[in-house]
Amino acid sequence: MPRNRSGRSVIQSAIDIKRWQQQPPTVVEARPARCPVCGAASCPLGGAIRLQGHGRRERQVWGPTSPDQPPEVLSVTARRYRCLDCGAVLLVVPRGVLGLRVYSAAAIGFALALWGLVLATAAEVRRRVGPAKILGDSAVAGWATLRRWARDVAQRRLFSDAPDPGPSASLRKRAAAVATSLAASADPTTRALPIEQRAFFGAARAA
Known part of the structure; x- marks a missing residue:
């Protein structure tokens, strides 16, 4: 717990x-x-x-x-x-509300899917997932929180039931692996949706 x-x-x-x-x-x-x-x-x-x-x-x-x-x-x-x-x-x-995290589990799963599977840029992921409207210069092109979530996945601190792609996997590949697993756990009624949307709903169930 x-x-x-x-x-x-x-x-x-x-x-x-x-x-x-x-x-x-x-x-x-x-x-x-x-x-x-x-x-x-x-x-x-x-x-x-x-x-x-x-x-x-x-x-x-x-x-x-x-x-x-x-x-x-x-x-x-x-x-x-x-x-x-x-x-x-x-x-x-x-x-779907996680301890010590302000983002919902669904939002995190969605972000990891956009970055790892859709190959959206970190800036685009932030635009679609992050509510902040005023960003510093260093945040315009990237999103440190996104990489932190991927590291937490690697260290089994987030979505710990997801399969491990191996120690040599990059953070983006780890994001893709966990997003694929989350999408697979989504309700069967979401099967017609794009995989990043299924990861959103799967993350809410898996949290």
Whole structure:
């Protein structure tokens, strides 16, 4: 289970970002079945609730909400819980929101597919995925974040279930390998879409 620097466990809900925004879940609907830290059941039969609501927290999510839409900055209200057994504080977020990353999993998968499979330039990938409108001189022609994601893939810190293309593979080839895997994991109803769009939807499922 991913953890952030303050020690909270980040748990992805089965609810996607769009549905979460349209109708945020109640404290009951978003409550995990058990604590991922100690394993305690959240609502043991005949007992008191062990994962108690602990407020809410706003999270920014960057990137397009669908592959044919422009990138934007969204704000989602995550739900927090505290485990009475071990004291862990849990943050429940929509499916596709990643701990320690402001970009959605779908946006990252889309970016890697554009760069690795479509062979778009880093600047073009940034235009289609990054919401920032004002860029420094060094950022106009490239995007350091894109290469950082590819390195994270290589080091198994991102989409760790994707196949490894081998130690000699370039970052772009690694991006292509993980994007191909993500596209393959997308819902079968997306098969008619271009592969970079299927990687978008597959990343949201695989995160």
